[in-house]
Amino acid sequence: MARNTERPIPIQEGIEISLAENLLKVSGKNGDLSMSIHPSVMASTPEKELLFSPKEETKESIAMVGTMRALAINMIKGVSDGFEKKLEINGVGYRAKLSGDKLELSLGFSHPVIYQLPEGVNADVPSQTEVILKSANKQLLGETAAKIRSFRPPEPYKGKGVKYAEERIKRKESKKA
Numbered sequence: 001m002a003r004n005t006e007r008p009i010p011i012q013e014g015i016e017i018s019l020a021e022n023l024l025k026v027s028g029k030n031g032d033l034s035m036s037i038h039p040s041v042m043a044s045t046p047e048k049e050l051l052f053s054p055k056e057e058t059k060e061s062i063a064m065v066g067t068m069r070a071l072a073i074n075m076i077k078g079v080s081d082g083f084e085k086k087l088e089i090n091g092v093g094y095r096a097k098l099s100g101d102k103l104e105l106s107l108g109f110s111h112p113v114i115y116q117l118p119e120g121v122n123a124d125v126p127s128q129t130e131v132i133l134k135s136a137n138k139q140l141l142g143e144t145a146a147k148i149r150s151f152r153p154p155e156p157y158k159g160k161g162v163k164y165a166e167e168r169i170k171r172k173e174s175k176k177a
Contacts, residue, residue, distance in 0.1 A: 008049035028079030078136035086165035095128035
């Protein structure tokens with residue numbers, strides 16, 4: 001069996017975990033998250049720790065123990081510290097503006113792109129070319145950032161578009177006459 005699955009997850013102060021049937025609920029200062037536990041995995045909470053173990057010693061159940069463990073760690077980190085993604089907007093006249101829970105993006109189209117942020121995701125626009133997304137749910141945050149990036153992905157010739165802050169764009173040389 002994988003050694004990582006045998007290690008318990010420590011539960012920090014201020015975080016409450018409840019197990020009911022096949023449902024794991026984690027609550028903390030940043031909100032509440034829940035996930036259903038795979039049927040081939042058992043979860044238990046002995047003395048301020050969370051432990052996952054397989055019900056039977058098959059390859060699938062051992063793999064699912066690792067997956068459930070990683071998802072639980074992300075949930076615990078999300079409700080305690082939270083996650084954030086930074087997006088950068090490059091291009092002449094490209095800008096972002098936040099109006100309540102709607103993100104208004106001017107990306108070179110004939111009309112501005114207005115994106116309604118999903119519940120649980122907060123945005124901050126420190127400058128017109130920067131968007132910072134914050135959430136307790138790592139999966140929802142990644143989906144939201146990918147959706148915003150998909151409105152105008154960065155192109156390789158001039159680098160115009162919406163990109164992740166840590167993303168590097170492989171630049172191409174234009175055709176020579």
